[in-house]
Amino acid sequence: MPDASEILSSLHRRGIKVWIDKEQLHLQAPTGMLLPEELQELRILKVEIIELLRQTEFDIQPRPPGCTVPLTPMQMFSWNYAEQGRASERTCRTALRVQGNLNTRSLERSLEAVIERHQSLRTRIVCIDGTPTQQIDAACGACFKEIDLSGLSALTVEEEAKRIAEEFLREKFDLSVGPLFAARLLRLSSHEFILILALDHVISDAVSVEILSKEIWTLYRQAEQGLPFSIPKPVQFADYVVWQQLTYGTWLKQHEAYWRQRLAGATRIPLVPKYRLLDAERPGGLVLNIPFGDTLSAKLRELARREKIQLAIVIFSIFTAVMLRWCKQNDLVIKFLISGRHHSKLENMIGVLSEFVHVRIAVTQKTSFLDLLRQGSLEFHSAFEHHDSGRVPEFMPEWAWQLDFTDIKFQWAPSSTEPGLTEKGPSQANARDGISIQPIAFTVVKPVDFLPYFYDSPGGIGCYVMYRPDVFAPGAVERFGRHLQTCGQELVERPFARVNSILLR
DSSP states (O other): OHHHHHHHHHHHHTTTEEEEETTTTEEEEEEEOOOHHHHHHHHHHHHHHHHEEEEEOOOOOOOOOTTTOOOHHHHHHHHHHHHHHOOOOOEEEEEEEEOOOOOOOHHHHHHHHHHHOOGGGEEEEETTEEEEEEEEEEOTTTTTTEEEEETTTHHHHHHHHHHHHHHHHOOOBBBOOOOOOEEEEEEETTEEEEEEEEOOOTTTHHHHHHHHHHHHHHHHHHHHOOOOOOOOOOOHHHHHHHHHHHHHHHHHHHHHHHHHHHHOOOOOOOSSOOOOOOOOOOOOOOOOEEEEOHHHHHHHHHHHHHHHHHHHHHHHHHHHHHHHHHHTTSSEEEEEEEEEOOOOGGOOOOOOOEEEEEEEEOTTTTOOOHHHHHHHHHHHHHHHHHTTTTTTHHEEEEEETTTTTOOEEEESSSSSSSTTSSSOSSSSSSOOGGGGEEEEEOOOOOSSEEEEEEETTEEOOOOEEEEEESSTTTHHHHHHHHHHHHHHHHHOOOOBBBBOOOOOO
16 A cells, blocks of 8 residues: 555645645545545545645744735736836736626625735735835725616617726726726616626736635625625735745755756747837737537547546647647747645635746657657646746746746636636526626737637637737637647547657648
8 A cells, every 4th residue: 555645646646635624634636536445545544644734734924014025926027017018907807797686785895805805905016125015005995986887778788888898907007006906896787787806917816816706705695694704814915925935945945956957958949939019019919719629628538537637737738749849849848827726725815826837848759649648747747746936937047037038838727718808707607695697708818929728618628829910920820729629639539649740730
């Protein structure tokens, strides 16, 4: 029988979460991923596993009064990006259509309570002696505004709501002034509303938007039932940032050698030509949806189940196969976006926890699609175990963020309606409390050079690609989509075919 450490490592590689809470061992596993014999091993070694997990726990204490809160590497990149254009925009967002007897006062109270709970929603970025730092303000109601459109005709109200929403999401603002979180409630009629929650990327990520929406409606239900607000107190993002700073030396001793060895000799490959237009001439971005289709989606899910590999890694391997060919390389480093919520204490935190881990993939003339899949799984989980919270560029400047350099990035959403257009909200109608809630999309696309965003939804697996039309030749992004589909078919139908032998048209 394997020991506790081997069991935890095996479960972790397959995306199975294990944690302790009040001396109880908890599990969260994708359907069909946990085998009966593994469950029995967990029961037998329960005491040893709990002790091992307790040893690896970290303790984030409230920061001292007056403590300066720096920016994380991800925040610093967002700040630099905004400074280059002299303004920022609301890049993390969700839009929800609410139907029924909505109590707008209870909703406003819920918003106020969430803002009070999470200091990140009251944060601005100010410079002190030339260094950007996080400034946390007192809670105020300035971020929420209700707009009444109920007096408009049925023919124009939806059009006007769309115009206001997209204008709000495109609004430019100064990170030092804020607010960096804002909400708009559009009243279409007495029983129909659109709620828009929007945050700047310097204080939020996609998972944070989900947490925000979930907490608002949890508190709303409590308010409607006449109950006092009651949600477990979250760890504050600013405290986490200070803790990260204090533990940087310890992290470096444990992980620096791994990253230096793993990235030694790697070449940083740009995805698109290195040229830019002046900001005034920069064209708007476009978005292309690339669905994989029902049949291929089902086969890919079955492959993931059979190989006991997360579906995200299967899709990552397909993307990698295409990128190796597009870049004409046999050795690539791809930035894989992860949530950064690697501990149960961070799961309900609103802040910029998402991070990119550097996954290096090398192939030979003999590498098959199945080889690539298994290598991708090993390399990702190795990188994840040494995840760096964006610290690699701090001791390896050659991998530092560059505003004029488009790294190859991979992003995955387990379930989403229209990723890249608006972040996801509640995935199903909520019929409780006399209201129903459904996510809706407003097409607001950032003019990024090239950003693929893969998703798994009830409608199937696919990819949204946001791109600038001036960077790619006509039809190039459509060809990228066909190549993804071709490589996906090869993986499920001819897994032993060599990656370099596939004809991509």
